[in-house]
Amino acid sequence: DSGVTQTPKHLITATGQRVTLRCSPRSGDLSVYWYQQSLDQGLQFLIQYYNGEERAKGNILERFSAQQFPDLHSELNLSSLELGDSALYFCASSVSGVADTQYFGPGTRLTVL
Protein backbone atom coordinates (compact mmCIF):
# COMPACT_ATOMS: atom_id res chain seq x y z
CA ASP A 1 0.00 0.00 0.00
CA SER A 2 1.57 3.26 -1.19
CA GLY A 3 -0.57 5.50 1.01
CA VAL A 4 -2.10 7.22 -2.00
CA THR A 5 -5.83 6.67 -2.35
CA GLN A 6 -8.02 7.10 -5.39
CA THR A 7 -11.76 6.95 -5.80
CA PRO A 8 -13.71 5.53 -7.43
CA LYS A 9 -11.93 2.36 -8.47
CA HIS A 10 -14.14 1.89 -11.53
CA LEU A 11 -16.30 4.32 -13.44
CA ILE A 12 -18.57 3.55 -16.36
CA THR A 13 -20.25 6.40 -18.18
CA ALA A 14 -21.53 7.49 -21.58
CA THR A 15 -20.07 9.72 -24.25
CA GLY A 16 -20.64 13.41 -23.65
CA GLN A 17 -20.77 13.05 -19.88
CA ARG A 18 -18.58 14.60 -17.21
CA VAL A 19 -16.83 12.75 -14.37
CA THR A 20 -14.62 13.64 -11.41
CA LEU A 21 -11.77 11.47 -10.18
CA ARG A 22 -10.43 12.02 -6.69
CA CYS A 23 -6.97 11.50 -5.21
CA SER A 24 -5.65 11.80 -1.68
CA PRO A 25 -1.85 11.97 -1.46
CA ARG A 26 0.33 10.33 1.14
CA SER A 27 0.44 12.12 4.45
CA GLY A 28 3.00 14.91 4.23
CA ASP A 29 3.25 14.94 0.44
CA LEU A 30 2.64 18.34 -1.13
CA SER A 31 2.82 17.44 -4.80
CA VAL A 32 0.25 15.51 -6.84
CA TYR A 33 0.67 14.21 -10.38
CA TRP A 34 -1.96 12.77 -12.72
CA TYR A 35 -1.14 10.18 -15.38
CA GLN A 36 -3.22 8.42 -18.01
CA GLN A 37 -2.53 4.82 -19.01
CA SER A 38 -4.05 3.62 -22.26
CA LEU A 39 -3.24 0.74 -24.58
CA ASP A 40 -2.23 2.93 -27.51
CA GLN A 41 -0.49 5.81 -25.70
CA GLY A 42 1.02 3.99 -22.74
CA LEU A 43 1.59 5.99 -19.54
CA GLN A 44 1.43 9.73 -20.10
CA PHE A 45 1.81 12.63 -17.71
CA LEU A 46 -1.20 14.93 -17.58
CA ILE A 47 -0.67 17.58 -14.92
CA GLN A 48 1.14 18.35 -11.66
CA TYR A 49 0.10 20.39 -8.64
CA TYR A 50 2.24 21.53 -5.76
CA ASN A 51 0.66 22.85 -2.58
CA GLY A 52 -2.46 23.99 -4.39
CA GLU A 53 -0.78 25.57 -7.39
CA GLU A 54 -0.44 24.14 -10.89
CA ARG A 55 3.23 23.41 -11.55
CA ALA A 56 3.36 21.66 -14.92
CA LYS A 57 1.14 20.49 -17.72
CA GLY A 58 1.72 17.57 -20.02
CA ASN A 59 -0.51 16.03 -22.65
CA ILE A 60 -3.75 17.13 -21.04
CA LEU A 61 -6.73 17.84 -23.25
CA GLU A 62 -8.63 21.11 -22.91
CA ARG A 63 -11.70 19.06 -21.92
CA PHE A 64 -9.78 17.93 -18.84
CA SER A 65 -9.00 20.05 -15.80
CA ALA A 66 -7.68 19.50 -12.32
CA GLN A 67 -7.24 21.24 -9.03
CA GLN A 68 -5.64 20.68 -5.66
CA PHE A 69 -7.53 21.74 -2.57
CA PRO A 70 -6.23 23.24 0.71
CA ASP A 71 -6.28 19.79 2.33
CA LEU A 72 -4.03 18.70 -0.56
CA HIS A 73 -6.41 16.23 -2.13
CA SER A 74 -6.79 16.61 -5.86
CA GLU A 75 -9.56 16.13 -8.37
CA LEU A 76 -9.32 15.48 -12.10
CA ASN A 77 -12.38 16.57 -14.06
CA LEU A 78 -13.04 15.02 -17.44
CA SER A 79 -15.83 16.50 -19.56
CA SER A 80 -17.47 15.90 -22.95
CA LEU A 81 -16.17 12.36 -22.69
CA GLU A 82 -15.26 10.42 -25.81
CA LEU A 83 -14.71 6.71 -26.34
CA GLY A 84 -10.98 7.35 -26.57
CA ASP A 85 -10.90 8.70 -23.02
CA SER A 86 -11.37 5.17 -21.70
CA ALA A 87 -8.21 4.46 -19.74
CA LEU A 88 -6.66 3.97 -16.33
CA TYR A 89 -6.04 7.25 -14.54
CA PHE A 90 -3.33 7.24 -11.90
CA CYS A 91 -2.53 9.76 -9.28
CA ALA A 92 0.93 9.94 -7.74
CA SER A 93 2.28 12.02 -4.91
CA SER A 94 5.69 13.13 -3.72
CA VAL A 95 7.05 15.16 -0.87
CA SER A 96 8.17 18.25 -2.71
CA GLY A 97 7.72 17.65 -6.42
CA VAL A 98 11.42 18.27 -6.93
CA ALA A 99 13.47 15.21 -7.89
CA ASP A 100 11.91 12.95 -5.29
CA THR A 101 10.18 9.61 -5.64
CA GLN A 102 6.58 9.50 -6.78
CA TYR A 103 4.24 7.01 -5.14
CA PHE A 104 1.26 5.84 -7.14
CA GLY A 105 -2.31 5.16 -6.18
CA PRO A 106 -4.23 2.09 -7.37
CA GLY A 107 -5.84 4.01 -10.24
CA THR A 108 -9.36 4.68 -11.50
CA ARG A 109 -10.48 2.68 -14.50
CA LEU A 110 -12.73 4.82 -16.69
CA THR A 111 -14.89 3.17 -19.33
CA VAL A 112 -16.77 5.41 -21.74
CA LEU A 113 -19.57 3.65 -23.63
Place this chain on the structure above:
Amino acid sequence: GNSVTQMEGPVTLSEEAFLTINCTYTATGYPSLFWYVQYPGEGLQLLLKATKADDKGSNKGFEATYRKETTSFHLEKGSVQVSDSAVYFCASSDSGAGSYQLTFGKGTKLSVIP
Protein backbone atom coordinates in the same frame (compact mmCIF):
# COMPACT_ATOMS: atom_id res chain seq x y z
CA GLY B 1 12.06 16.12 -25.34
CA ASN B 2 12.86 13.34 -22.95
CA SER B 3 12.17 9.77 -23.93
CA VAL B 4 12.59 6.25 -22.58
CA THR B 5 12.93 3.16 -24.73
CA GLN B 6 12.65 -0.31 -23.29
CA MET B 7 12.70 -3.70 -24.90
CA GLU B 8 9.44 -4.93 -26.35
CA GLY B 9 7.73 -7.81 -24.68
CA PRO B 10 6.28 -10.08 -23.83
CA VAL B 11 9.10 -11.97 -22.18
CA THR B 12 8.50 -15.53 -21.02
CA LEU B 13 11.02 -17.22 -18.76
CA SER B 14 11.21 -20.41 -16.77
CA GLU B 15 11.50 -20.16 -13.00
CA GLU B 16 15.10 -19.53 -11.83
CA ALA B 17 16.15 -18.13 -15.21
CA PHE B 18 18.18 -14.92 -15.53
CA LEU B 19 16.27 -11.77 -16.44
CA THR B 20 17.43 -8.71 -18.33
CA ILE B 21 15.11 -5.95 -19.52
CA ASN B 22 16.90 -3.27 -21.49
CA CYS B 23 16.17 0.42 -21.01
CA THR B 24 17.77 3.47 -22.59
CA TYR B 25 16.91 7.12 -22.13
CA THR B 26 17.38 10.54 -23.66
CA ALA B 27 17.25 13.63 -21.49
CA THR B 28 18.19 17.28 -21.58
CA GLY B 29 19.61 17.29 -18.06
CA TYR B 30 20.69 14.71 -15.52
CA PRO B 31 17.67 12.55 -14.83
CA SER B 32 16.85 10.25 -12.00
CA LEU B 33 15.96 6.80 -13.26
CA PHE B 34 13.35 4.38 -11.98
CA TRP B 35 11.91 0.96 -12.48
CA TYR B 36 8.25 0.54 -11.58
CA VAL B 37 6.33 -2.74 -11.55
CA GLN B 38 2.62 -3.24 -12.19
CA TYR B 39 1.06 -6.51 -11.04
CA PRO B 40 -2.21 -7.58 -12.70
CA GLY B 41 -5.09 -5.34 -11.69
CA GLU B 42 -2.92 -3.12 -9.51
CA GLY B 43 -1.23 0.27 -9.62
CA LEU B 44 2.43 1.05 -10.12
CA GLN B 45 4.90 0.18 -7.40
CA LEU B 46 8.39 1.58 -7.22
CA LEU B 47 10.86 -1.26 -7.62
CA LEU B 48 14.16 0.61 -7.52
CA LYS B 49 15.77 3.89 -8.45
CA ALA B 50 19.11 5.61 -9.09
CA THR B 51 19.72 9.32 -8.98
CA LYS B 52 23.19 9.77 -10.48
CA ALA B 53 25.68 8.12 -12.78
CA ASP B 54 27.14 4.78 -11.59
CA ASP B 55 24.52 4.45 -8.84
CA LYS B 56 23.09 0.96 -8.50
CA GLY B 57 19.48 0.57 -7.40
CA SER B 58 18.44 -2.76 -5.92
CA ASN B 59 15.37 -4.32 -4.35
CA LYS B 60 13.90 -7.83 -4.00
CA GLY B 61 16.80 -9.33 -5.96
CA PHE B 62 16.42 -6.88 -8.86
CA GLU B 63 19.28 -4.56 -9.78
CA ALA B 64 19.89 -1.75 -12.27
CA THR B 65 22.95 0.47 -12.75
CA TYR B 66 22.77 4.04 -14.04
CA ARG B 67 25.17 4.13 -17.02
CA LYS B 68 25.64 7.67 -18.25
CA GLU B 69 28.08 6.69 -21.03
CA THR B 70 25.54 4.38 -22.64
CA THR B 71 22.43 6.26 -21.34
CA SER B 72 21.10 2.97 -20.04
CA PHE B 73 19.42 1.55 -16.94
CA HIS B 74 18.94 -2.16 -17.63
CA LEU B 75 16.97 -4.22 -15.12
CA GLU B 76 18.43 -7.59 -14.05
CA LYS B 77 17.55 -10.42 -11.72
CA GLY B 78 19.58 -13.55 -11.28
CA SER B 79 16.77 -16.00 -10.63
CA VAL B 80 13.17 -15.10 -11.38
CA GLN B 81 10.15 -16.53 -9.60
CA VAL B 82 6.57 -17.05 -10.71
CA SER B 83 5.60 -14.17 -8.41
CA ASP B 84 7.73 -11.79 -10.52
CA SER B 85 5.21 -12.06 -13.37
CA ALA B 86 4.14 -8.47 -14.02
CA VAL B 87 4.64 -5.50 -16.32
CA TYR B 88 7.87 -3.56 -15.75
CA PHE B 89 8.21 0.11 -16.63
CA CYS B 90 11.42 2.08 -16.94
CA ALA B 91 11.03 5.80 -16.25
CA SER B 92 13.09 8.98 -16.07
CA SER B 93 12.55 12.17 -14.14
CA ASP B 94 14.28 15.25 -15.43
CA SER B 95 13.96 18.90 -14.50
CA GLY B 96 14.87 19.81 -18.07
CA ALA B 97 11.24 19.26 -18.95
CA GLY B 98 10.30 22.03 -16.52
CA SER B 99 8.93 19.66 -13.96
CA TYR B 100 9.86 16.36 -12.43
CA GLN B 101 7.12 14.43 -14.11
CA LEU B 102 7.99 10.89 -15.08
CA THR B 103 8.55 9.86 -18.68
CA PHE B 104 7.79 6.16 -19.07
CA GLY B 105 8.80 3.47 -21.48
CA LYS B 106 6.03 1.37 -23.01
CA GLY B 107 6.41 -1.42 -20.48
CA THR B 108 7.64 -5.01 -20.73
CA LYS B 109 5.35 -7.83 -19.74
CA LEU B 110 7.15 -10.66 -17.98
CA SER B 111 5.64 -14.09 -17.55
CA VAL B 112 7.48 -16.65 -15.44
CA ILE B 113 6.40 -20.25 -15.82
CA PRO B 114 7.08 -23.02 -13.25
